[in-house]
Amino acid sequence: MVNHPQAVEMKTAVVQQPDEATDTAIQVSDTTDETVEDNAEDIARQWSDDAEETIRESETTLIRRQLKSQGTAKTVKIFLSRYALYLIHRIIRITPAVLLIVMLCAGPSSLFVHGAFRRTFExxxxxxxxxxxxxxxxFASNILTVPGGFKYGDTRRTFPGCIGSTWYLGVDFQAYLVMPFLLLPVKMMGRYRWLYSLSLVLASCLLCGIVTMAQDLLPASLLTFDGEASLRYVTWSYLMPYMRISPYIVSAFFGLLLVDADTHLRRGSVEGPRWLQILRKKEVLLLGWAIFSVTVLAVVFGLVNINIYSFSNPNPTLTPAGTFFYASFDIAAWACCVGWLVLTCTLGLAGPVDVFLSHPIWQFPSRVNYCVYLISLPLQGMILYSGYSNFYLSTLSILLSYGGVVLLSFFVGAAISFVAEAPYVGLGKLIRRR
Known part of the structure; x- marks a missing residue:
């Protein structure tokens, strides 16, 4: 047998350099092992995602079959009974504190007002x-405080009530009434539940912009000399529940994300759903916090150039496009920022922010803030009517007044929470367990 010269040279090279050949073989083997491991991880992840989606679709199909088998009448009966408990729990939760503060304002509040303006207060x-x-x-004061309800310009008298801040309780309760009906289809939509949720968020945002443009309203509550424009904004936008429902829908979307992550972890998935795996990447978190910071600054300072009294420009306005964009997305954008904080802190991805917000020092303010919100405005009225002299505005005087009102509101709010709120919170927990 005749050996080819090139073959002989190759054999000689291999024999003379065994270490290089071995290293090359080891590198090829390591590369092959890494490729196999990566492929195995990808295949396992894909199987896990497919399995989770299959389970989700099976649950959706099971729910549909169960609803069909039990009949429409029984389904409606079960839903209404749970909906009634849902409302009863809410009413028990928020009513006692309101009732006690109303009693304080309508009764002994005059005993805390002294000075020349006491008769005016009474x-x-x-x-x-x-x-x-x-x-x-x-829980409808947001509508009852508007002249003529929804009809602007009606001269019928309004019903201001005792606590000026209860208008937002009306908005909150009315949104609370409709949210179960908006979220009910989520359970039966399977893989399309995210598309449905995002569609609800977008629709609620666009509704605000459409109403603002159709009624020629201000994009937000601005400092302006145009009293009629301010009144129209309050009538058609500021007090209306359909203009403020977007934060509730945004919070529901983030709630669905948390439920989805918890469901995967309970089923033994170590990495969680696909969106959580992406969210855990450092570059994604950095991008999210950057968007969070820019959004917060844009919402707070976006109208700084027009939200100011100026005799040279008494009625500053945005462009139509700016008005539509800000009116549509400002409240929802702020809700998304709050949702981002809650999501990242709950999943342990917020780092030092989570450590700061999870500190026990915030437990007391978080438990009494509802009563503080209710009592702060009546307290400010009592302090204002108790003045003995003119009040000269300055940065220091405003700071001292603000700090005093906040501190006093927390003291009074804590007492009201202990008397009127804490017992009924426990009662609500017992009702929910049953």
């Missing part, structure tokens, strides 16, 4: 409070 605030106290307990 003839204006106290008389109206004792006449329209029931408005705060209807």
């Amino acid at each position: 003839s204006s605030y106290l008389e109206i409070c004792r006449r329209d106290w029931w408005v705060d307990l209807t």
Whole structure:
């Protein structure tokens, strides 16, 4: 047998350099092992995602079959019974504190007002409070405080009530009424639940912009000399529940994300759903925090150039496109920032932010902030009517007044929370367990 010269040279090279050949073989083997491991991880991840999606679709199919088998009448009956408990728990949770503060404002509040303006306090605030106290307990004060309800320009009298801040309780309760109906289809949509949720968020945002442009409203509550424009904004936008429902839908979307992550972890998935695996990457987290920071600054300072009294430009306005964009997305954008904080802190991805916000020092303010919100405005009125002299505005005087009102509101709010809120919170927990 004749050996080819090139073959002989190759054999000689291999024999003379065994170490290089061995290293090359080892590198090829290591590369092959890494490739196999990566492929195995990809295949396992794909199988896991497919399995989770299959389970989700099976659950959706099972729910549909169960609803079909039990019949429409029984399904409606079960839903209404749970919906009634849902409302009862909410009413028990928020009503006692409102009732106690109304009693304080309509009764002994005049005992805390001294000075030359006490008679003015009694003839204006106290008389109206004792006449329209029931408005705060209807959870519809946001509509009853508007002249003529939804009809702008109607001269019928309003019902201001006792606590000026209960208008937002009305908005909150009305949104609370409709949210179960908006979220009910999520359970039966399977893989399309995220598309449905995002569609709800987008629709709620666009509704705000459309109403703002159709009624020629201000994009936000601005400092302006145009009193009619401010009144129209309050009537059609500021107090209306459909203009403020986007934060509730955004929070529901983030709630679905947390439920999805918890469901995967309970089923033994170490890495969690696909979106959580992406979110854990450092570059994604950095991008998320950057967007969070820019959004917060844009919402807070986006109108700084027009939200100011100026005799040279008494009625500053945005462009139509700017008005539509800000009116549509400002509230939802702020809700997304809050949702990002909650999501990252709950999943342990917020780092020092989570450590700061999870500190026990925030437990007391978080438990009494509802009563603080309710009592702060009446307390400010009592302090204002108790003045003995003119109040000269300055940075220091405003800072001292603000700090005093906040501190006093927390003291009074804590007492009200202990008396009127804590017992009924425990009662609500017992009702939910049953």
